[in-house]
Amino acid sequence: MTDAAYADFPDGVVPLRAIDDDLTLVGLSEGPTLAFKDMAMQFLGQVLEYTLERNDAVLNILGATSGDTGSAAEHALRGKERVAVFMLSPQGRMSAFQRAQMFSLDDANVHNIAVEGVFDDCQNLVKKLAGDLDFKRAQHLGAVNSINLARITAQTVYYFWAWLRATDAGGWTELSFTVPSGNFGNILSGFFAKQMGLPIRRLVLAANENNVLDEFFRTGIYRPRSAAQTLATSSPSMDISKASNLERFIFELVGRDPARVVGAWDDLEAQGYFDFSAERERFVEEFGIVSGTSTHADRLATIRAVYEATGKSSTRTPPTA
Numbered sequence: 107m108t109d110a111a112y113a114d115f116p117d118g119v120v121p122l123r124a125i126d127d128d129l130t131l132v133g134l135s136e137g138p139t140l141a142f143k144d145m146a147m148q149f150l151g152q153v154l155e156y157t158l159e160r161n162d163a164v165l166n167i168l169g170a171t172s173g174d175t176g177s178a179a180e181h182a183l184r185g186k187e188r189v190a191v192f193m194l195s196p197q198g199r200m201s202a203f204q205r206a207q208m209f210s211l212d213d214a215n216v217h218n219i220a221v222e223g224v225f226d227d228c229q230n231l232v233k234k235l236a237g238d239l240d241f242k243r244a245q246h247l248g249a250v251n252s253i254n255l256a257r258i259t260a261q262t263v264y265y266f267w268a269w270l271r272a273t274d275a276g277g278w279t280e281l282s283f284t285v286p287s288g289n290f291g292n293i294l295s296g297f298f299a300k301q302m303g304l305p306i307r308r309l310v311l312a313a314n315e316n317n318v319l320d321e322f323f324r325t326g327i328y329r330p331r332s333a334a335q336t337l338a339t340s341s342p343s344m345d346i347s348k349a350s351n352l353e354r355f356i357f358e359l360v361g362r363d364p365a366r367v368v369g370a371w372d373d374l375e376a377q378g379y380f381d382f383s384a385e386r387e388r389f390v391e392e393f394g395i396v397s398g399t400s401t402h403a404d405r406l407a408t409i410r411a412v413y414e415a416t417g418k419s420s421t422r423t424p425p426t427a
């Protein structure tokens with residue numbers, strides 16, 4: 107299944123490229139849709155097909171996307187006999203490239219649905235339908251969103267791979283990973299790798315202007331924002347103001363006490379935020395997580411500076427039409 111999942115990737119699947127003596131780029135965007143989500147989604151496509159076949163079952167995947175998820179899911183599941191994909195996306199808020207990747211698929215099992223609103227509106231619709239358990243069962247609804255543990259698990263692998271390759275090449279024994287974050291899925295996989303014993307020094311959570319997670323890791327206060335407060339930025343896959351995987355970090359923070367997790371989300375419901383400011387120092391000391399926010403101008407300057415200093419950009423150029 108892994109051979110089949112990664113057949114369309116370059117040799118080695120995840121190539122590492124040194125930018126300078128201290129910085130290495132982990133090439134997670136080499137799959138069929140050029141999004142890191144291919145890493146997990148292509149594997150999930152294989153696992154789903156295998157499981158459905160064995161159980162003689164079918165599945166209707168219902169999803170919400172701000173860009174990369176939808177495209178990666180559709181490319182992983184297109185043409186699969188026992189799966190249909192229904193993907194909600196915010197109208198006019200995806201990049202033209204992502205729109206083309208999704209809306210040009212003509213496989214009979216792929217259905218694109220544009221919603222007037224932002225990503226969170228799409229996600230709320232999906233959550234509502236998935237919360238109707240009778241409907242969900244009757245319609246064989248499933249999800250491949252970023253809380254899907256098969257995705258988190260598949261993503262854990264490349265932290266080990268990158269650590270092994272980078273330490274081979276550079277002679278370090280401890281590395282930090284900087285992870286562009288939205289739903290807290292990718293960095294959670296790194297966090298789990300660290301919990302499993304991989305010597306990761308810091309996990310650096312990188313946010314764009316929609317920086318609820320940076321705010322949380324700096325202050326200990328988590329205050330999700332409304333759709334109206336969510337900006338449309340030049341990195342739409344990170345335009346998320348309510349992070350779906352944060353519960354899993356909080357669970358570790360509170361010593362795996364489910365009652366305290368529920369308590370935090372009760373606070374959130376009642377007052378619009380929860381407050382772990384008293385535990386703030388543990389985020390970095392115990393769990394190694396730090397964070398920061400970039401602006402559009404920061405990102406352009408960084409891309410330009412790296413390109414000018416090294417001549418390096420993506421390892422793979424997007425296919426032309």
Ligand SMILES: *Cc1c(COP(=O)(O)O)cnc(C)c1O
Binds near residue numbers: 142287290343
């Ligand atoms: C999905 C995505 C993110 C956010 O990843 P999370 O796992 O949701 O934190 C960041 N950048 C790109 C390019 C993405 O596709």
